[in-house]
Amino acid sequence: AVLVPAIFVLSPLQAVLVVGVALAASEVLQRIHPIKACFNVAQWMAATAAGSLVLAAVRDGGGSPTNRDLLVLVAAMAVIRALNALALIGVLWLAGPQPILDVLKGVRPLVIPVWVVGWAINLAFGMLFLAAYLWSPLTAVLFLVPLAALHWSGRAYASVRADRARLAGMQRATHALA
Numbered sequence: 001a002v003l004v005p006a007i008f009v010l011s012p013l014q015a016v017l018v019v020g021v022a023l024a025a026s027e028v029l030q031r032i033h034p035i036k037a038c039f040n041v042a043q044w045m046a047a048t049a050a051g052s053l054v055l056a057a058v059r060d061g062g063g064s065p066t067n068r069d070l071l072v073l074v075a076a077m078a079v080i081r082a083l084n085a086l087a088l089i090g091v092l093w094l095a096g097p098q099p100i101l102d103v104l105k106g107v108r109p110l111v112i113p114v115w116v117v118g119w120a121i122n123l124a125f126g127m128l129f130l131a132a133y134l135w136s137p138l139t140a141v142l143f144l145v146p147l148a149a150l151h152w153s154g155r156a157y158a159s160v161r162a163d164r165a166r167l168a169g170m171q172r173a174t175h176a177l178a
Contacts, residue, residue, distance in 0.1 A: 001122045001123075001125035001126040001129060001143075001146070001147065001150060002126070002129065002143060002147065003015075003019070003048065003051075003077070003080065003126065004073065004077060004122075004123065004125075004126025004127060004129060004130050005126065005129045005130040005133045005140075006018055006019070007048065007051055007052045007055055007073075007076060007077075008055065008065070008069075008073055008130055009130075009133065010052075011052075011056070012049060012052035012053050012055075012056050015048055015049075015052045016045050016048050016049045016052065019044050019045055019048045020041055020044075020045045023040060023041045023044050023045075024037070024041050027040060027041065039091060043083075043084060043087040043088075044084070046083065046087070047079075047080040047083040047084050047087070048080060050079050050080065050083055051076040051077060051079045051080035051083075052076065054072070054075060054076040054079050055072055055073060055076040058072045058075070059072045059073070064134075065130075065134065070127070073127075073130075074123065077119070077123055077126070078119075081115065081119045085107075085115055088107070089103055089104065089107060092106070092107070113157075118154075121150070122150070125146055125147075125150065128146075129143050129146075
């Protein structure tokens with residue numbers, strides 16, 4: 001959600017640098033394994049670069065944003081979502097000795113609830129953040145509240161999915177034992 005105003009307001013190079021620094025700091029604070037952290041930082045920097053370049057190349061760039069600028073911004077965010085999905089699929093394929101079709105089958109449950117719905121929610125919040133920022137840059141401080149809510153709801157959703165997977169595994173195990 002924060003990426004929307006960042007790529008709209010900053011130059012492509014600035015956006016990539018901000019994403020790299022912010023994500024690197026986040027990965028360190030979360031104590032993510034260094035190899036995974038490097039992949040995450042590189043993945044998001046590359047996707048941000050592609051989305052920022054799409055936006056910079058196609059947008060009007062005049063004074064106030066036009067409807068066309070906002071549509072181009074949606075397209076740029078779709079490019080970022082697609083590249084992140086492809087990077088994840090690629091790394092899963094490289095990490096395991098499985099055919100690409102098995103990887104695609106494995107990520108299929110993520111497509112609608114996480115990639116499409118999650119992307120739409122983040123895009124909506126991002127557009128609201130952009131509108132607020134363009135109205136007054138001081139509103140950026142207020143972004144922390146909905147971002148915390150998004151983070152909390154994402155963690156809760158992941159926890160529910162993990163619980164369901166555990167319960168399904170336990171059910172399979174009891175059926176196998178029976």
